[in-house]
Amino acid sequence: MLGKLTWSAIPFDQPIPLVAGGVVIVALLAVLIWVVVKGHLPYLWREWITSVDHKRIGVMYVLLASVMFLRGGSDAILMRIQQAIAYQSQGYLPPEHYNQIFSAHGTIMIFFVAMPFVIGLMNLVVPLQLGVRDVAFPTLNSVGFWLTATGALLVNLSLVIGEFARTGWLAFPPLSGLVYSPGVGVDYYAWSLQISGVGTLVAGINLVTTVLKLRTRGMNYLRMPMFCWTTLASSLLMVAAFPILTATLAMLLLDRYLGFHFFTNEAGGNVMIFMNLIWAWGHPEVYILVLPAFGIFSEVVSTFSGKPLFGYRSMVLATMAICVISFMVWLHHFFTMGAGPDVNAIFGIASMIIAIPTGVKIYNWLFTMYGGRIRFTTPMLWSVGFMVTFIIGGLTGVLVAVPPADFILHNSMFLVAHFHNVIIGGVLFGAFAGFTYWFPKAFGFRLDERWGKAAFWCTFIGFYVTFIPLYAAGMLGMTRRMQHYDVAVWRPWMIVAVIGMAILTMAVVCQVVQLVVSIRNRESLRDRTGDPWDGRSLEWATSSPPPVFNFAISPDVRGEDAYWEMKAKARQQQFAHAQPEYQDIEMPRNSPTGFVCAFFASIMGFALIWHIWWMVILGLIGAWATFVVFAWRDHDEYVIPAADVARIDRANIEERRNLVSLAGSV
Amino acid sequence: MSELSDHSDTSFAPGDEGEHDVGARVLGYVIGLALALLLTATSFFVAGTTLVWQPSIPVALIVLAIAQMGVHLVFFLHITTGPDNTNNVLALAFGLFIVFLVVGGSVWIMSHLNQNMPPMDQIMRMQ
Numbered sequence: 001m002l003g004k005l006t007w008s009a010i011p012f013d014q015p016i017p018l019v020a021g022g023v024v025i026v027a028l029l030a031v032l033i034w035v036v037v038k039g040h041l042p043y044l045w046r047e048w049i050t051s052v053d054h055k056r057i058g059v060m061y062v063l064l065a066s067v068m069f070l071r072g073g074s075d076a077i078l079m080r081i082q083q084a085i086a087y088q089s090q091g092y093l094p095p096e097h098y099n100q101i102f103s104a105h106g107t108i109m110i111f112f113v114a115m116p117f118v119i120g121l122m123n124l125v126v127p128l129q130l131g132v133r134d135v136a137f138p139t140l141n142s143v144g145f146w147l148t149a150t151g152a153l154l155v156n157l158s159l160v161i162g163e164f165a166r167t168g169w170l171a172f173p174p175l176s177g178l179v180y181s182p183g184v185g186v187d188y189y190a191w192s193l194q195i196s197g198v199g200t201l202v203a204g205i206n207l208v209t210t211v212l213k214l215r216t217r218g219m220n221y222l223r224m225p226m227f228c229w230t231t232l233a234s235s236l237l238m239v240a241a242f243p244i245l246t247a248t249l250a251m252l253l254l255d256r257y258l259g260f261h262f263f264t265n266e267a268g269g270n271v272m273i274f275m276n277l278i279w280a281w282g283h284p285e286v287y288i289l290v291l292p293a294f295g296i297f298s299e300v301v302s303t304f305s306g307k308p309l310f311g312y313r314s315m316v317l318a319t320m321a322i323c324v325i326s327f328m329v330w331l332h333h334f335f336t337m338g339a340g341p342d343v344n345a346i347f348g349i350a351s352m353i354i355a356i357p358t359g360v361k362i363y364n365w366l367f368t369m370y371g372g373r374i375r376f377t378t379p380m381l382w383s384v385g386f387m388v389t390f391i392i393g394g395l396t397g398v399l400v401a402v403p404p405a406d407f408i409l410h411n412s413m414f415l416v417a418h419f420h421n422v423i424i425g426g427v428l429f430g431a432f433a434g435f436t437y438w439f440p441k442a443f444g445f446r447l448d449e450r451w452g453k454a455a456f457w458c459t460f461i462g463f464y465v466t467f468i469p470l471y472a473a474g475m476l477g478m479t480r481r482m483q484h485y486d487v488a489v490w491r492p493w494m495i496v497a498v499i500g501m502a503i504l505t506m507a508v509v510c511q512v513v514q515l516v517v518s519i520r521n522r523e524s525l526r527d528r529t530g531d532p533w534d535g536r537s538l539e540w541a542t543s544s545p546p547p548v549f550n551f552a553i554s555p556d557v558r559g560e561d562a563y564w565e566m567k568a569k570a571r572q573q574q575f576a577h578a579q580p581e582y583q584d585i586e587m588p589r590n591s592p593t594g595f596v597c598a599f600f601a602s603i604m605g606f607a608l609i610w611h612i613w614w615m616v617i618l619g620l621i622g623a624w625a626t627f628v629v630f631a632w633r634d635h636d637e638y639v640i641p642a643a644d645v646a647r648i649d650r651a652n653i654e655e656r657r658n659l660v661s662l663a664g665s666v
Numbered sequence: 667m668s669e670l671s672d673h674s675d676t677s678f679a680p681g682d683e684g685e686h687d688v689g690a691r692v693l694g695y696v697i698g699l700a701l702a703l704l705l706t707a708t709s710f711f712v713a714g715t716t717l718v719w720q721p722s723i724p725v726a727l728i729v730l731a732i733a734q735m736g737v738h739l740v741f742f743l744h745i746t747t748g749p750d751n752t753n754n755v756l757a758l759a760f761g762l763f764i765v766f767l768v769v770g771g772s773v774w775i776m777s778h779l780n781q782n783m784p785p786m787d788q789i790m791r792m793q
């Protein structure tokens with residue numbers, strides 16, 4: 001009846017996951033009860049859960065990423081403490097538990113923190129920057145988000161029901177095959193990635209279509225803000241790369257569930273093809289993450305330097321070059337697999353070539369700052385911190401891309417330091433820069449600068465104190481993923497690293513405090529104009545938060561830095577612009593399709609993991625029926641009358657005018 | 667939102683062209699279906715036949731498969747070379763390019779994997 005699921009699936013004998021899981025469940029229940037008792041449920045359902053508004057969905061993506069960041073961060077703390085004390089001893093985490101923690105940490109940080117964070121920011125900002133009212137497929141957008149949430153839910157469920165994979169975040173066979181991993185851990189891993197992978201693919205398709213097809217009047221390709229370009233490149237990579245991941249995991253699942261032998265050497269399969277395919281997705285994936293971050297830095301640097309982005313066209317070219325070259329380097333993740341000198345040399349050189357467009361970008365940012373009137377706000381600090389940190393990470397990347405060097409450094413702590421260097425210094429700094437930069441746009445008030453800066457400095461210093469020691473330990477021969485060790489020279493570095501982890505923890509605390517303090521002081525931090533930073537692109541041309549329809553009148557773009565030029569013109573004309581003619585606006589109706597689909601997908605995923613076949617069928621039929629109902633709906637749009645549009649827009653224009661005349665800077 | 671996109675570019679989504687009359691469109695689909703069925707039947711026939719030189723069968727199947735893709739793209743997905751189709755053609759080109767890179771690269775990599783291994787008879791002698 002319940003497949004493999006029995007009471008023994010709940011780890012009563014392991015206090016750490018049980019207590020952690022218990023605390024989370026209690027907290028969730030408390031929030032849920034509070035929501036219901038306070039009567040917020042209808043509001044949440046109407047305004048958020050069923051919302052197809054790209055801004056709301058973007059916010060929910062970022063919220064999901066933030067929550068999962070706390071989970072992934074806790075894993076990191078556990079691992080750093082283990083390695084600090086497990087010198088000539090077993091530490092406090094038994095091996096099978098330690099292995100689950102590093103696997104869950106990697107999986108969560110990449111798929112459920114970095115991905116939703118950048119997808120969320122793209123969702124929130126790109127339609128605004130393009131001057132349009134929504135993404136190309138609003139309901140699909142909601143489906144994509146909720147499927148991602150399903151994946152996250154399943155990963156967290158493994159904490160209390162069953163176990164998670166012990167295979168590392170990429171689950172290489174034969175270790176992830178049935179022989180070595182008979183439990184449900186790998187199944188949790190694979191099904192949550194399969195389900196959230198559909199969500200990512202959908203998000204990619206949606207964003208590509210939005211950028212290609214929905215631009216406002218005059219917004220031709222070479223007038224798009226840089227962030228739209230990097231979104232395009234990143235989403236193209238999502239569309240091209242995620243199917244490879246899906247197919248690879250599907251083969252692994254066929255091996256595990258139906259006795260196929262894609263990856264069993266003894267039965268005519270080949271484990272190496274898994275490595276090959278997963279990295280054919282894996283390397284593009286790192287650029288899926290970092291390209292949007294590059295876009296964020298481009299926006300932030302040019303805004304806070306008060307200058308147009310230096311070398312805009314070279315930046316576009318570099319972005320698209322990275323997009324293509326990132327598909328030509330994947331072998332650098334398995335130089336040591338033995339493909340021989342020819343293959344290794346070619347892929348090694350290709351990997352070094354990708355550093356060139358990245359270098360072009362760094363110089364462009366530097367020249368954008370050069371001669372500008374720089375304001376060192378929190379987003380700008382993240383950007384400058386990124387430039388310094390990412391250069392180091394890029395350099396060590398080029399180093400491990402040299403095959404002979406990689407034969408020594410592969411799978412060492414040096415490698416661990418490299419990719420944290422680029423992912424924290426690149427993606428995470430970018431996400432935080434974007435978060436503080438666009439927060440006022442999403443919520444209508446700025447974040448507290450003091451706590452924001454404290455968070456930056458703690459992250460910045462904490463990062464170096466944690467990860468420079470890992471470079472050192474790697475060069476001393478320490479391999480990755482060690483539950484305990486007996487080499488005395490590694491010990492001091494592990495102790496320094498755990499101190500760094502403490503500083504990073506303080507950084508997270510600062511972020512939380514920043515949020516709380518800002519919400520408390522929201523009245524004094526209020527952004528009434530919609531343009532708190534003196535911005536340059538169209539998202540600042542509407543109010544904060546923007547109305548559902550984003551723009552009362554579709555903007556007409558005449559050049560790069562569209563909003564900057566509008567402002568300049570408005571100043572010249574003393575704001576004496578003609579009364580615009582407002583029209584009715586059609587907006588897509590909210591739809592529970594995404595949520596219901598994901599509900600059934602969760603049931604199906606859980607049932608697949610535990611081999612509860614009747615429940616699999618139930619989930620499948622449910623998800624299918626939801627889709628059919630959606631496809632047959634009649635009314636998918638509603639109309640906002642011109643009068644309402646006019647009222648909302650005039651109020652915003654009035655605010656802007658007041659503020660400018662108050663400041664007397666006309 | 668279509669009134670916005672009209673200004674930015676004029677390309678249509680596949681199947682969204684709208685300007686043909688229904689009869690012409692149905693005819694297009696029927697021709698496509700007939701061609702697709704013909705190609706499928708030929709593939710099945712070729713796979714089992716003894717009439718042709720055996721090693722040519724895989725090649726024939728590959729050719730038929732590629733022709734099948736072409737039929738689908740032209741008759742069902744309405745990829746044309748017209749100016750209203752730039753986005754679609756570019757997307758197709760990008761997709762083909764990536765497929766070429768990944769498949770070609772994988773074949774190349776996998777065929778070199780045993781480079782650092784001693785030849786099989788040496789391994790046997792060592793045992």
Ligand code: HEM
Binds near residue numbers: 287333395401426
């Ligand atoms: C100049 C650019 C870069 C080069 C040349 C480069 C090179 C490499 C090489 C050769 C490896 C494999 C080393 C080994 O396994 O022995 C590697 C691993 C890795 N890199 Fe980079 N990298 C670059 C940028 C990035 C960026 C921008 C990211 C992410 C945003 C990134 C993320 C990773 C990750 C996650 C791994 C390790 C995956 C694993 O084994 O679990 N890299 N890099």
Ligand SMILES: [Cu+2]
Binds near residue numbers: 330332
């Ligand atoms: Cu790589």
